[in-house]
Amino acid sequence: MKLKKTIAVTELRALLENKIPVQILDVRPKEEREEWIIPGSIFVDVYDQLKSGEKDLFSEALIPKNTPVITVCAAGKTSLIAMEQLRKNGIEAYSLDGGMRAWTSAWNTATTVDRLGTTIMQIRRTGKGCLSYLLESKGEVIVIDASLDAAVYSTIANKKNWKIKYVIDTHIHADHFSRGKELAEISGASLYLPKQRAIAYPFNPIQDGTMLRFGDAVLEAIHTPGHTHESYSYSVNDESLFTGDTLFTEGVGRPDLKATKEIAKEKASLLYQSLKKIMSLKDTLNIYPGHTSNPVPFDELLISKKLQEIKHKVAVLQLNEDGFVASLLKKIPETPPNYEAIVQLNLKGEANGVDLIELEAGANRCAIS
Ligand SMILES: [Fe+2]
Structure with a gap:
């Protein structure tokens, strides 16, 4: 079965409400993170590198291998690139559909x-x-x-x-x-x-x-x-x-x-x-x-x-x-x-x-x- 690439706000909301372990990985620029965050999310400062097409950005990051990772950006595009890179490292990853814009609901x-x-x-x-x-x-x-x-x-x-x-x-x-x-x-x-x-x-x-x-x-x-x-x-x-x-x-x-x-x-x-x-x-x-x-x-x-x-x-x-x-x-x-x-x-x-x-x-x- 092919894994879907994204997760909807309603699905992530339900996971968090039911205390199902997920690691939320925020890949936005730092300034945007200072405005608003998803509680419990961690930050990896790779936004510019992701945008410029750099590869293998997460091999050194401290990301738990046994917990699904949800990548988040402002609107759900850059987070897709991050998700693909994490999957290449063998991590079960999904991108938050619509990003922080959609998360307002x-x-x-x-x-x-x-x-x-x-x-x-x-x-x-x-x-x-x-x-x-x-x-x-x-x-x-x-x-x-x-x-x-x-x-x-x-x-x-x-x-x-x-x-x-x-x-x-x-x-x-x-x-x-x-x-x-x-x-x-x-x-x-x-x-x-x-x-x-x-x-x-x-x-x-x-x-x-x-x-x-x-x-x-x-x-x-x-x-x-x-x-x-x-x-x-x-x-x-x-x-x-x-x-x-x-x-x-x-x-x-x-x-x-x-x-x-x-x-x-x-x-x-x-x-x-x-x-x-x-x-x-x-x-x-x-x-x-x-x-x-x-x-x-x-x-x-x-x-x-x-x-x-x-x-x-x-x-x-x-x-x-x-x-x-x-x-x-x-x-x-x-x-x-x-x-x-x-x-x-x-x-x-x-x-x-x-x-x-x-x-x-x-x-x-x-x-x-
Ligand atoms: Fe008011």
């Missing part, structure tokens, strides 16, 4: 149960850093910030015989196309979105104090503008707070997207007030952010911290309003690519004919720490 999960028995499943888009949540009580589910294929969420729910009752977003996203609308459609759930006039399709509006009940659990909306005007945080059972891009475990949201300096200042000030509101909640709240700035390992460990811990750790939270605003405006990170196009798609609610892998490529840059 890979995901893994981490799960916990709160004191009321509510399941909190964090679904992590490891190739990009977006975090979405599937919350379940007595078989009823709320999904927050669906950023992966709608089928990922509906399949998880169906397998467990759960019914998705509500689909909600924390805000209008600028780094990924929201799959919330599609998920609500395919699962027969009600779509709730922050109240605003920008979105062109029908939805149920969320306002400060809106409550959504699922099973024995209750989710309450808290308006926390700043990152965007329509940003909300969601408190569940007074025990967990889903903060979207307002508060992260290591930093706070960025207030600048689509804003002049004046508006960015105003939004930073709004963010300060919103964070003050969050800081006044109880210290034991578990904070679940909408993003992480690092690739998420397949370790099943939740990305979450107690509010108290974040208060101490994130230095800008100790500043007064003027200090906070000045500090944020100084540290605003590079604007993410394609954010305007992504916002437009989210306002329209459909992405037919759009290459989402291309559009959503690249790490998120939502946080300021």
Whole structure:
């Protein structure tokens, strides 16, 4: 039987999830590796040599002979050359189809149960850093910030015989196309979105104090503008707070997207007030952010911290309003690519004919720490 040459993102994802040993070999240029990696991958600095046709580049590399090797580059071409060379050395090797561009759709999960028995499943888009949540009580589910294929969420729910009752977003996203609308459609759930006039399709509006009940659990909306005007945080059972891009475990949201300096200042000030509101909640709240700035390992460990811990750790939270605003405006990170196009798609609610892998490529840059 002839071995296939490539492995799909879905296949590699499943191998990593099931803890099947593979060695991922990154052959991209070093600068690209500094942007984003596949957790657990090793780096061999051979990109230029591979491109220039040099042979036998891996005979000296320390690659385990008894574990299959997956070669990775940016788009899945140079990794094919690396795969062929490894096979010549007698190593079982495959090239990741579509490379790191395609890897942005890979995901893994981490799960916990709160004191009321509510399941909190964090679904992590490891190739990009977006975090979405599937919350379940007595078989009823709320999904927050669906950023992966709608089928990922509906399949998880169906397998467990759960019914998705509500689909909600924390805000209008600028780094990924929201799959919330599609998920609500395919699962027969009600779509709730922050109240605003920008979105062109029908939805149920969320306002400060809106409550959504699922099973024995209750989710309450808290308006926390700043990152965007329509940003909300969601408190569940007074025990967990889903903060979207307002508060992260290591930093706070960025207030600048689509804003002049004046508006960015105003939004930073709004963010300060919103964070003050969050800081006044109880210290034991578990904070679940909408993003992480690092690739998420397949370790099943939740990305979450107690509010108290974040208060101490994130230095800008100790500043007064003027200090906070000045500090944020100084540290605003590079604007993410394609954010305007992504916002437009989210306002329209459909992405037919759009290459989402291309559009959503690249790490998120939502946080300021
Ligand atoms: Fe955002």
